[in-house]
Amino acid sequence: MDNSIKRKLKAIFRGIEISTEKNGRLVISVPMDSTGDVLKSLKDQGYIHLALISCVDWIDKEKLELVYILSSYSENDHIILKTNIPRKKLDFRTVIDIFENAEPYEREIHELFGIDFKGHPRQIPLFLERDYEIPPFRKDFDTRKYVKEYFDEIPFVKEDK
Amino acid sequence: MDRNVLTKWFKQPQKMGNKYSLWAVYFCTGCGIIEVPPVITTRWDAERFGVIPVGSPRQANLFLITGYVSLKTLKAIIRTYEQMPEPKYTVGFGSCPINGGMYWDSYNTIKHLDKYIPVDGWIAGCMPRPEAIFIAVTHLWTLIDKEMANGYKKYREKYTYYRKNQERALGKLAWPPLYNINKRNG
Numbered sequence: 333m334d335n336s337i338k339r340k341l342k343a344i345f346r347g348i349e350i351s352t353e354k355n356g357r358l359v360i361s362v363p364m365d366s367t368g369d370v371l372k373s374l375k376d377q378g379y380i381h382l383a384l385i386s387c388v389d390w391i392d393k394e395k396l397e398l399v400y401i402l403s404s405y406s407e408n409d410h411i412i413l414k415t416n417i418p419r420k421k422l423d424f425r426t427v428i429d430i431f432e433n434a435e436p437y438e439r440e441i442h443e444l445f446g447i448d449f450k451g452h453p454r455q456i457p458l459f460l461e462r463d464y465e466i467p468p469f470r471k472d473f474d475t476r477k478y479v480k481e482y483f484d485e486i487p488f489v490k491e492d493k
Numbered sequence: 494m495d496r497n498v499l500t501k502w503f504k505q506p507q508k509m510g511n512k513y514s515l516w517a518v519y520f521c522t523g524c525g526i527i528e529v530p531p532v533i534t535t536r537w538d539a540e541r542f543g544v545i546p547v548g549s550p551r552q553a554n555l556f557l558i559t560g561y562v563s564l565k566t567l568k569a570i571i572r573t574y575e576q577m578p579e580p581k582y583t584v585g586f587g588s589c590p591i592n593g594g595m596y597w598d599s600y601n602t603i604k605h606l607d608k609y610i611p612v613d614g615w616i617a618g619c620m621p622r623p624e625a626i627f628i629a630v631t632h633l634w635t636l637i638d639k640e641m642a643n644g645y646k647k648y649r650e651k652y653t654y655y656r657k658n659q660e661r662a663l664g665k666l667a668w669p670p671l672y673n674i675n676k677r678n679g
Binding site: 459460461462464468473475476478479482483484485486487488489491 | 564565568597598599600601603604605607608611647651654655658661662663664
């Protein structure tokens with residue numbers, strides 16, 4: 333079954349790399365522009381459940397990696413789809429039109445990594461209370477400096493003795 | 494009953510009543526709350542010590558902070574603490590409220606709880622055993638006897654400073670001050 337998906341995707345899309353993990357699971361690396369189309373075609377092939385969108389900051393390679401994990405009820409299998417976004421221009425398209433449950437995941441990634449999902453209906457804060465100059469899950473966010481500035485500066489309430 | 498205790502009961506019945514009926518707010522923060530169900534159920538039966546959980550802060554006088562305190566939780570903690578009637582006692586449970594614990598460099602977790610509300614006692618450990626809650630409760634009895642568990646009095650006296658710290662951490666607060674704020678000191 334996996335081979336047929338492999339062949340189909342390779343025939344339709346250019347520039348995608350497909351590798352197989354030890355347990356036979358497919359890992360697909362996709363260029364930024366064709367992510368939506370690949371997701372759509374995978375959805376047509378039975379991978380109808382978007383289990384997770386995750387984000388990894390590869391600061392040395394100057395890019396952020398988005399990871400989509402799809403699962404299929406008919407195949408009883410997962411597919412991992414990865415795409416890279418350059419750190420200089422963090423724009424990407426939303427996939428809500430394909431998978432509706434992407435909304436909170438994208439909102440979270442927007443808040444914690446600062447990726448702007450074009451076409452997302454409400455990119456408003458989900459978890460955080462404060463404004464951060466750099467989104468806090470990025471590698472260049474200095475947590476120790478931040479803690480020193482904001483939490484350690486607050487003084488203890490002294491006791492009279 | 495010990496004869497000493499009997500005289501205490503006649504002298505200050507209200508204090509003794511408070512002491513032996515510490516009702517805890519059922520307020521869950523972080524992972525420490527997982528220790529509370531065995532404490533209040535038959536395995537360790539906290540009612541032997543007069544500790545029972547209550548759903549509303551209006552009937553409670555013991556506040557257990559059972560884990561890390563994020564900024565959003567801090568808001569809820571302050572509101573809950575201010576709703577409790579006096580006398581009220583706070584116990585920080587686990588190492589996270591003491592100094593941040595394993596969240597010492599986290600961007601969204603406060604490090605020292607006693608900067609924002611007064612804390613009468615700490616239970617160190619990650620996690621403390623359920624027995625530690627009873628040690629804390631019995632220790633709190635001693636403190637109440639010696640009039641040393643006076644965090645709520647401190648909160649009233651130093652409210653200006655506490656409120657200032659709370660505003661520094663959370664920005665502008667959505668609720669009015671509980672006590673008068675001394676503007677000259679603050």
